[in-house]
Amino acid sequence: MKTAMIGLPERWDDTFDVVVVGYGYAGAIAAIEACDAGRSVLLIEKMSYPGGISICSGGNIRIADDAEKAFTYLKATSAGTTPDDVLRVLATGMTEIPDYFKRLAEAANATVDGRPSPGNYPFPGVDIDIFGYISIDTIAEFDAAEAYPNVSSYLPPHRAAGIRLFKVLEDNIARRNITVRMATPAKRLIRDASGTVCGLSVETAAGVQNIKASHAVILACGGFEANSEMQSQYWQEKPIMPVAFSGNTGDGIRMAQDVGADLWHMWHYHGTYGLKHPDPDYPYGVRVKRLPDWVPGRGVRDNVKVPWILIDRNGRRYMSEYQPYTQDTSARAFSHFDTLTQEYPRIPSLMIFDDDAHGTYPLCAPTFNDPDLTFDYSAEALQELEDRILKKADTLDDLAAALGIEVAVLRETVDRWNAACNAGRDADHGRPPTSMMKIAKAPFYYAEVWPLCQNTHGGPVHNVHQQVMNGYGEAIPRLYAAGELGGVFGHLYLAGGNLAECFVGGWVAGRHAAALPAWTDSSAKENRVAALHK
Numbered sequence: 001m002k003t004a005m006i007g008l009p010e011r012w013d014d015t016f017d018v019v020v021v022g023y024g025y026a027g028a029i030a031a032i033e034a035c036d037a038g039r040s041v042l043l044i045e046k047m048s049y050p051g052g053i054s055i056c057s058g059g060n061i062r063i064a065d066d067a068e069k070a071f072t073y074l075k076a077t078s079a080g081t082t083p084d085d086v087l088r089v090l091a092t093g094m095t096e097i098p099d100y101f102k103r104l105a106e107a108a109n110a111t112v113d114g115r116p117s118p119g120n121y122p123f124p125g126v127d128i129d130i131f132g133y134i135s136i137d138t139i140a141e142f143d144a145a146e147a148y149p150n151v152s153s154y155l156p157p158h159r160a161a162g163i164r165l166f167k168v169l170e171d172n173i174a175r176r177n178i179t180v181r182m183a184t185p186a187k188r189l190i191r192d193a194s195g196t197v198c199g200l201s202v203e204t205a206a207g208v209q210n211i212k213a214s215h216a217v218i219l220a221c222g223g224f225e226a227n228s229e230m231q232s233q234y235w236q237e238k239p240i241m242p243v244a245f246s247g248n249t250g251d252g253i254r255m256a257q258d259v260g261a262d263l264w265h266m267w268h269y270h271g272t273y274g275l276k277h278p279d280p281d282y283p284y285g286v287r288v289k290r291l292p293d294w295v296p297g298r299g300v301r302d303n304v305k306v307p308w309i310l311i312d313r314n315g316r317r318y319m320s321e322y323q324p325y326t327q328d329t330s331a332r333a334f335s336h337f338d339t340l341t342q343e344y345p346r347i348p349s350l351m352i353f354d355d356d357a358h359g360t361y362p363l364c365a366p367t368f369n370d371p372d373l374t375f376d377y378s379a380e381a382l383q384e385l386e387d388r389i390l391k392k393a394d395t396l397d398d399l400a401a402a403l404g405i406e407v408a409v410l411r412e413t414v415d416r417w418n419a420a421c422n423a424g425r426d427a428d429h430g431r432p433p434t435s436m437m438k439i440a441k442a443p444f445y446y447a448e449v450w451p452l453c454q455n456t457h458g459g460p461v462h463n464v465h466q467q468v469m470n471g472y473g474e475a476i477p478r479l480y481a482a483g484e485l486g487g488v489f490g491h492l493y494l495a496g497g498n499l500a501e502c503f504v505g506g507w508v509a510g511r512h513a514a515a516l517p518a519w520t521d522s523s524a525k526e527n528r529v530a531a532l533h534k
């Protein structure tokens with residue numbers, strides 16, 4: 001496709017004040033705010049259906065009561081990778097989300113559920129009286145399975161708050177004068193001669209169109225969880241399976257790089273471990289059951305059992321299978337590369353457990369937003385999927401043979417684990433004792449386990465206004481990013497933080513973009529002259 005990288009097109013096919021790219025939560029909020037500020041808004045979506053990865057989410061948005069303490073916590077989680085002023089905007093925003101959220105919910109006949117919940121790690125500000133979650137509780141006359149038959153969150157649809165949240169945002173978009181175009185992927189940004197972003201080219205059924213954005217372009221087009229080539233450039237471990245959605249292929253990163261954006265947090269993804277679907281054409285990894293989070297040093301719920309241990313392909317345990325935030329950090333341990341064997345001995349790893357542990361709860365939690373998939377989230381369907389994934393061995397020797405592991409090594413691993421269970425202490429990896437279950441009673445069950453990417457955090461650097469920054473710390477004129485496209489989390493994630501970023505980043509970008517004076521061709525000429533005289 002031929003499009004100009006710099007310089008104006010011969011003609012504009014359409015003109016809007018603000019063009020928002022990507023119809024997930026972040027794009028929806030940015031569009032709502034730009035519209036409410038009086039601007040004409042175009043919201044474009046690459047796929048033929050909306051929702052992105054957002055609609056599969058748990059729908060839990062992180063909120064805070066005290067902006068200063070929330071900032072202190074966020075600063076500790078960032079380990080110096082994100083400037084204070086940017087973190088402060090998010091921390092303050094977290095205190096403003098509840099009122100904002102209630103207004104959107106009311107407009108869609110929805111009720112809201114708020115509850116206290118601590119941060120994930122014992123940093124200053126972690127406390128339960130500072131942090132909480134807010135989500136959509138109910139929506140009048142709404143049947144999630146009927147409304148979105150091709151969406152699966154990790155809970156049955158009627159319990160999936162992420163689906164309800166998307167419905168609320170979709171209703172709020174529909175009641176405004178926002179132009180929405182599906183199946184319209186943004187391809188490249190258009191800049192005037194001074195480097196100001198003044199539009200973008202998009203692909204449509206009728207061909208490539210150039211759309212003028214008189215005030216700004218807001219990129220809210222997600223991360224690169226479905227782009228294995230980009231992942232292999234930025235991440236050591238491979239392969240990594242996406243968990244839910246195939247539309248996020250790093251397009252926003254490429255578009256922003258094209259106009260000079262700096263990147264941050266590219267290594268960091270929200271990564272868990274999971275199972276491979278028995279159907280080889282199934283495009284996603286299958287998440288294992290979402291385990292409750294716990295804060296190190298502050299105890300763990302004593303009723304959470306984790307049936308399995310994970311071993312590498314040499315037959316040895318190498319990590320706690322129940323980390324404080326298993327859903328977020330456990331993929332990290334898979335990255336070990338053995339230079340003697342030239343292999344990743346932990347990819348895939350192996351999950352093993354015994355007959356007593358079998359059936360503790362359904363293991364699989366398939367998630368997707370994909371028109372080619374449906375899943376009847378019933379106990380029977382979950383069991384059937386599990387039965388197709390799990391394999392069985394009658395003895396430990398058979399298990400070792402099936403896994404291609406030395407019998408003596410497997411026996412040593414299992415004996416050591418069972419001794420740890422008896423002692424009530426995992427001296428090797430510090431797994432919470434109450435979660436431990438022995439591996440003793442045949443038959444034994446096993447499955448391959450892979451690192452999964454739920455969502456990425458990396459992308460273009462942004463400032464306090466969500467303006468995209470170049471490598472010299474300057475804002476690229478009229479270009480914004482919001483949501484997980486260049487999120488603030490560069491070291492450890494705060495559960496619910498992605499959605500908080502969608503809201504706060506979305507409204508900051510939408511309002512700031514709307515407040516800009518309009519770009520005109522003549523201002524482009526003035527800018528060009530100014531640029532020439534610099």
Ligand SMILES: Cc1cc2nc3c(=O)[nH]c(=O)nc-3n(C[C@H](O)[C@H](O)[C@H](O)COP(=O)(O)OP(=O)(O)OC[C@H]3O[C@@H](n4cnc5c(N)ncnc54)[C@H](O)[C@@H]3O)c2cc1C
Nearest residue numbers: 022024026046052053054058060186221247483484496499
């Ligand atoms: C199972 C699961 C549970 C989660 N639960 C939570 C939770 O409870 N709380 C939390 O904070 N986070 C959670 N997350 C993470 C969170 O859902 C995401 O980080 C967040 O929703 C991202 O929103 P977004 O709007 O930035 O991106 P998306 O929702 O992915 O939207 C981006 C959109 O941009 C579109 N797009 C891509 N390229 C283009 C292009 N070139 N042109 C036009 N459109 C394009 C995509 O198709 C997509 O629709 C969860 C994630 C998963 C997978």
